[in-house]
Amino acid sequence: MSFNEQFDQHGAWRREFALRLKLLAEWMKDHDLLDAAVEERLQRLETQVRSDKVMVAFVAEFSRGKSELINAIFFAGYGRRIMPASAGRTTMCPTELGYDADVPPCLRLLPIETRLQTQALMEWRMVPEKWTRIDLDVNDPAQLAQALEKVGEVRHVTQDEARALGFWHDNSPDDNPLVGPDGLIEVPRWRHALINIAHPLLKQGLVILDTPGLNAIGAEPELTVSLIPQAHAVVFILAADTGVTKSDLSIWREHLITEGNTTDARLVVLNKIDTLWDALSTPEQVQAQIDRQRATSAEILGLPESQVIPVSAQKGLVAKVTADMALLQASQLPALELALAQGVMGPRQKILRTAVDAGIAELRVEAGRAMHIRRRDLAEQMIELRGLRGKNVSVIKHMRSRIEQEQTEFAASGAKIHAVRSVHLKLLREIFHLLSTPTLKAELAELTAALKQPGIKLGVKKAYGQTFSRLREGLQKAQLCSGEIQAMLTVSFQKLNADFSFSLQAPKEPELARYVHDLAQIERSHLQYLGVSNILKLSQAGFSERLMRALATRLRVVYESALGEVELWNKSAASQLDAQLRERRRNFGRRLEAIERIQQAASGLDERIAEIDAQEHVLDELDAKLHALTSHLLGGPLLQAPAHDSPAASVHAAMVAVA
Structure with a gap:
C-alpha cells in the first residue's frame, strides 16, 4: 500500500472515529452520564483525532x-x-x-x-x-x-543589508553568497x-x-x-x-x-x-x-x-x-512511497491508537462509576422496601423519619467535601505556579541574559545546560506535588466513602515524565544547533534573540500541555464529588417519594419494587450499550468505511445495531 493509499485509510478512520465519538457523547448526555470531566475527555479525544x-x-x-x-x-x-x-x-x-x-x-x-x-x-x-x-x-x-x-x-540587497538579514557573515566568507557585478547580493x-x-x-x-x-x-x-x-x-x-x-x-x-x-x-x-x-x-x-x-x-x-x-x-x-x-x-517511486507508508504512517497510527485507547478506557471507567452509584442506590432502596412488606403504618412512619434524619446528616457532608476541595486547590496552586508562563520566563532569564551578551558567546552551552536542569527540576517538583495531592485525595475519598457510603476513587495521577522527555528533545536540538558553525552567528544580537524566542515558544507549548493534564485531573476529582452528591440527593428524594406513595395506597409498595426492578434492568441495558459503544472505539485494526458507504452511514448503522 502506497503512502497516499495508507494516508487515505488513516483519514477515513479518523473521520469515522470522530463521528462515533460525537454520537457516544450525545448518547451519554441523553442518559445523564456526561459530567464535566467526561465531557472534557470526550472533547479532547475528538480534538486529538480530528486535528492530528x-x-x-x-x-x-x-x-x-x-x-x-x-x-x-x-x-x-x-x-x-x-x-x-x-x-x-x-x-x-x-x-x-x-x-x-x-x-x-x-x-x-x-x-x-x-x-x-x-x-x-x-x-x-x-x-x-x-x-x-x-x-x-x-x-x-x-x-x-x-x-x-x-x-x-529574490531581492538584491547591499552587503550591510545582507548581514543584517543573516545572509552574510564576515567570519565565514566561504559560506557567503556571490556578490553581483553591481555589488549587490541575492537574497530570498x-x-x-x-x-x-x-x-x-x-x-x-x-x-x-x-x-x-x-x-x-x-x-x-x-x-x-x-x-x-x-x-x-x-x-x-x-x-x-x-x-x-x-x-x-x-x-x-x-x-x-x-x-x-x-x-x-x-x-x-x-x-x-x-x-x-x-x-x-x-x-x-x-x-x-x-x-x-x-x-x-x-x-x-x-x-x-x-x-x-x-x-x-x-x-x-x-x-x-x-x-x-x-x-x-x-x-522506483513506488518503493519510496512504500517506505514512507511503513516509516511514517505505521508508527503514527500506533501512537494515536495507543493514546485513543487510553482515553476511551478512562472514559469508560468514569461513566461506569456513575452507573455503579445508581445501581448501589437502587439495591439499597430494594432492601429497604422489601423490609417494609407486611409492616404496619407506624413502622412505615418510622422509616420516613429515619430517611429524613439521614438526609439531615448527609447535609453535613457538604462541609467536609468543601474542606477537601479547599486543601486540594491549595496544593494545586503550587503545581499551577510551577507550570505557569511567569515561572517559565523566570527560568529562562539567565539564558536570555547569556544570549544577549555582545560578541562570541562561548559560555552559552553551559547556560543552556543549567536552564534545562532547572526546567527538569520544576517538572519533577510538579510531579512530586501531584503525588502528594493523589495521596491526600485517596485518603479523603476513603474517609468520605466510609462516612457517607460514597464510592469515590481518586482519578489517575497525571504523568509529567513525558514532558521531561520533551524537554530533553528540545535541549538536544538546540545544543546540536550551537555547533562551531553557528557560534559565530550567535554574535549577532538579532539572530540570538530569534533563537531565544523560538525556544520560549516551543517550551510554552510543553508547559501548557502539562498544565492541561493537571487541570483535567483536577476536574475529574471535582466531577466525581459533584456527581455523587447529585445522585445522593436524588436518592433521598426517590426514597421519600416511595414512602409517601406506600402510606397513601397499599399497592404502592409492590409498584415501587416493580419500578426498581425495571430501573435495574434499564441500568443493565445502559451498561451493555456503554460497553458496546466504547468497544467500537477501542483496540483492533484501524477502522475503514466500506467503499460504497460514507463514514457517517457506517457509523449510523453501527449505532443502530448497538441500540
Whole structure:
C-alpha cells in the first residue's frame, strides 16, 4: 500500500472515529452520564483525532530535485507540476503546505524584512496582516502553479543589508553568497510561505515542509530547533550523480542528526537516477552503478542501505501523468512511497491508537462509576422496601423519619467535601505556579541574559545546560506535588466513602515524565544547533534573540500541555464529588417519594419494587450499550468505511445495531 493509499485509510478512520465519538457523547448526555470531566475527555479525544497532523519535511541542498519529488508523490493528480521545479534554485524560502478549513485557498508570504525584528515565526503566524496573501484557484492548475512560483522570488540587497538579514557573515566568507557585478547580493524575498489548499491528503492532516538549502536553513534557527525536529519524518534528498557532497553532509550533521535521536524516521532519497541511465551501458551496469552510490551514501551518513532509496522523481511524475506503468516502475517511486507508508504512517497510527485507547478506557471507567452509584442506590432502596412488606403504618412512619434524619446528616457532608476541595486547590496552586508562563520566563532569564551578551558567546552551552536542569527540576517538583495531592485525595475519598457510603476513587495521577522527555528533545536540538558553525552567528544580537524566542515558544507549548493534564485531573476529582452528591440527593428524594406513595395506597409498595426492578434492568441495558459503544472505539485494526458507504452511514448503522 502506497503512502497516499495508507494516508487515505488513516483519514477515513479518523473521520469515522470522530463521528462515533460525537454520537457516544450525545448518547451519554441523553442518559445523564456526561459530567464535566467526561465531557472534557470526550472533547479532547475528538480534538486529538480530528486535528492530528502528520508532518513530512523534505530537506536538501538546492538543485537536488526536492520540489519535483513533492510533485511526483503528492500532486501528480493535477496532470502537471504544481511546485516550481525548473533548473536552478526554485524554492528560496521554507514552504509549508497544509489545510485549514477556516482559511480560503491561498498562498501567504512573510517578507524577509521581518528578520530585522525579534519575533519568532510562530508569533508572526498570529499576525496575518503582516503576510502578503495571494488567493488560489484549486480548480485551475495553471493559476496554482503560477502563484506558487513566488516562493522562488529574490531581492538584491547591499552587503550591510545582507548581514543584517543573516545572509552574510564576515567570519565565514566561504559560506557567503556571490556578490553581483553591481555589488549587490541575492537574497530570498520571503522569509516563510504557507500554502493552504484542499488537496485530499492535506485535508486529512498531512503537512508538507519544503526547505531550501544549507544557507537558508542555517539563517532561520526556528527551522532547525523547532519545525524539522517535530516532523514525523524527514526525507533528505541527494543527487545520484554527485552522491554526498560537502554541503549535503553539513546539512545532515548539523541539522538532521541530533545526539540521542534515532534515525528511524529519516529517509534518504538518491534522486535523479535517470542521469545514470546510459544507452551505452547495460541495465545491469546501470543498476550496479546505482547500487554503488546507494552503498557509499549509506556508509557516509551512517544509515542502513534500506533507508537510502534510489528514485527518479522527474520520471516518476511523468509516468503518473501519462499512466506509463513501465516508466513508473523504472523510476522506483513506488518503493519510496512504500517506505514512507511503513516509516511514517505505521508508527503514527500506533501512537494515536495507543493514546485513543487510553482515553476511551478512562472514559469508560468514569461513566461506569456513575452507573455503579445508581445501581448501589437502587439495591439499597430494594432492601429497604422489601423490609417494609407486611409492616404496619407506624413502622412505615418510622422509616420516613429515619430517611429524613439521614438526609439531615448527609447535609453535613457538604462541609467536609468543601474542606477537601479547599486543601486540594491549595496544593494545586503550587503545581499551577510551577507550570505557569511567569515561572517559565523566570527560568529562562539567565539564558536570555547569556544570549544577549555582545560578541562570541562561548559560555552559552553551559547556560543552556543549567536552564534545562532547572526546567527538569520544576517538572519533577510538579510531579512530586501531584503525588502528594493523589495521596491526600485517596485518603479523603476513603474517609468520605466510609462516612457517607460514597464510592469515590481518586482519578489517575497525571504523568509529567513525558514532558521531561520533551524537554530533553528540545535541549538536544538546540545544543546540536550551537555547533562551531553557528557560534559565530550567535554574535549577532538579532539572530540570538530569534533563537531565544523560538525556544520560549516551543517550551510554552510543553508547559501548557502539562498544565492541561493537571487541570483535567483536577476536574475529574471535582466531577466525581459533584456527581455523587447529585445522585445522593436524588436518592433521598426517590426514597421519600416511595414512602409517601406506600402510606397513601397499599399497592404502592409492590409498584415501587416493580419500578426498581425495571430501573435495574434499564441500568443493565445502559451498561451493555456503554460497553458496546466504547468497544467500537477501542483496540483492533484501524477502522475503514466500506467503499460504497460514507463514514457517517457506517457509523449510523453501527449505532443502530448497538441500540
